[in-house]
Amino acid sequence: MKLWKLPIISALVLSLAVAPASAEREGRDDMTVLGYVEDVHVGKLGLEMKGKLDTGADSSSVYARDVKVYKKSGKDDWVTFRLRGKNGRTVRYDQDVRRFALIKLKTGGTIRRPVIHLPICVGGVRGLAEVNLADREDFEYDILIGREFLASRILVDSASTFIADDECNVTERD
Numbered sequence: 688m689k690l691w692k693l694p695i696i697s698a699l700v701l702s703l704a705v706a707p708a709s710a711e712r713e714g715r716d717d718m719t720v721l722g723y724v725e726d727v728h729v730g731k732l733g734l735e736m737k738g739k740l741d742t743g744a745d746s747s748s749v750y751a752r753d754v755k756v757y758k759k760s761g762k763d764d765w766v767t768f769r770l771r772g773k774n775g776r777t778v779r780y781d782q783d784v785r786r787f788a789l790i791k792l793k794t795g796g797t798i799r800r801p802v803i804h805l806p807i808c809v810g811g812v813r814g815l816a817e818v819n820l821a822d823r824e825d826f827e828y829d830i831l832i833g834r835e836f837l838a839s840r841i842l843v844d845s846a847s848t849f850i851a852d853d854e855c856n857v858t859e860r861d
Contacts, residue, residue: 718840721810722847726773727830728808728855730780734772736829738809740843744833746788747816749805750823752777756784756801766801768820771829788819807832811854812840 727738729749736749751768759765764784771777784801791797800819807816809832816836823829837843844850 718842719810719812720842720844720850721812722850723843723845724828724848725809725851726849726853727832729770729772729805729830730778731806732778733808733855734770734776734778735774736770736772737827738830738832739828740809740832740837740841742834742837742843744831746802746833746835747807747818748800748821748823748831748833749818750826750829751820754801754820759783764801766803766820773829785817790819790821807836808855810841810851813855814840 721740723740725738725740727736728734729736749770751770754766754768756764756766764787765781766784767779767781769777769779780803782803785804786802788800788802789797790800800821802817802819804815805818807814807818807830814836816832818830823831
């Protein structure tokens with residue numbers, strides 16, 4: 688092969704390698720970029736919690752206290768629980784259970800957790816998240832936001848924390 692052809696072939700190979708990557712990014716300009724740790728406003732009252740945006744988790748999970756599942760009208764599963772915000776304020780919830788999730792434990796086995804729909808807002812991005820109710824007492828973050836909520840909404844900068852402008856505009860009410 689003649690030496691003058693090498694730069695042309697190299698440029699062609701490089702352009703083919705870069706094209707798919709740039710195509711993957713198309714349509715992501717309107718997505719919000721947030722750090723992997725952000726303040727998350729939870730529920731209709733906007734209870735503020737320290738949250739981890741976890742692209743390695745399929746679903747979301749929140750630290751719920753005093754969780755009790757019961758039957759409403761003798762047929763549907765409901766759950767009552769409390770959430771505590773960063774400022775120590777607690778809010779009691781009483782909601783219908785959407786489903787139950789089986790969560791694999793690190794120590795082996797599984798645990799059954801109720802899953803609910805919960806409005807959340809992080810960095811101005813609002814939505815209804817499917818959240819399982821967990822005992823996260825031994826974890827650093829009260830809420831974990833998984834890919835089901837993040838997808839098509841938020842890009843996570845794994846090198847940053849607390850970069851969101853507080854665009855949720857939620858004032859906690861009693």
